[in-house]
Amino acid sequence: MAFVSGVMAREEKKIELRMIDESKELEVPVIRLENDESSDIAKPVRLPTPSEIKQASHRLDVPVQEDYEIRSHQPGIEQLIEAEKTDPDFLEQAWGQEAAQQRNIPWGWFVLIGLVLTGGITWSLVGVKEAEVKVRETKQETQAAIGNEEEQDREAGQLIERIEAVTRKFFSETSVEGLAGICRQPERVRPLMESYYADKPVxxxxxxQTISLRALTLDNRGNFWLLGAQLMDGTKRNVIVEVLENSEPKIDWETFVCYQPMPWDKFAAGRPTGSPYDFRVYVEQDTFFSHEFADSEQWSCFRLTSRDSEETLYGYVKKNSELEKQIHKLLVANRGQRTSVILRLNVPPGIQSRRGVMIEKLVAPRWMFVTAPDSGS
Incomplete structure (x- = not known):
């Protein structure tokens, strides 16, 4: 209870600020207590009086005049502040003369600067004129190119229309005469047509409709097209079209029907001797050596097949002959796959091999004659 009373007594004590006149020297010693809570046991601390603190000197030491004089005669202040008498008109004239003397530029510089400016202006004008000429030329070239592209597009569209028209007529023709009129090399092909359609309708x-059309380059000639056609019965057939120099399209009939001098099956079964025949066949490398052609050191063997037939014959040529090199070159170009060619085949009299034939000539490296073959070839 006594502790509570003591605390309350301290809380009632007011804290006041008191102004102190520092000009008066306090002779009475100052006593500071550490804190209020320990006032009962606080020990007084005596601070020194102001009279006991050694006063520091705040005076600025300035050297005497004799220490920094460097001249024998020191001018008085009246001489230093005495104004010099000067004519204002003279000052104005002097300024002009000084400026004129400092800025005296030779006339040659003005001439040089003028020439440079004149040359620059002339060059700019010439450049502008050249740019205008170039713009006009570019515009004309662009218009010409656009005109050429439009003309080419128009011609291409007309060519496609002609190709489709001749294809439509080709599939609807009913006579050999009409068919020969729209096909390639009609003088040579018409007799073949008459033989082919002797026992079948034209x-x-x-x-x-046309489902595809792409350009073909054959023997460095780019006037051939391969057209994929869909027929009324749903089948799809390909036709090769040649565009002649007069822009007239002609269809290659021989490749369309895969013309053969006789049916491949009949040739394989009958094996007629004494006369060679030019057949459109697929050729590929093989190793079937038998009977007269059993010596692989002497003969090269090729497997021969035809379209729409399962019959297989084996053609033989002399090893390292020019004919073997020609056929081998075609196979290499076709990555070893079977290749479409026209070969002249012959069955030698008395041959024992039941499927062996002699290859006498590579008539064409494809099923189409790009140029008409000679009658004696």
């Missing part, structure tokens, strides 16, 4: 399923 017309077949009619043309419905």
């Amino acid at each position: 017309s077949g399923p009619h043309y419905k």
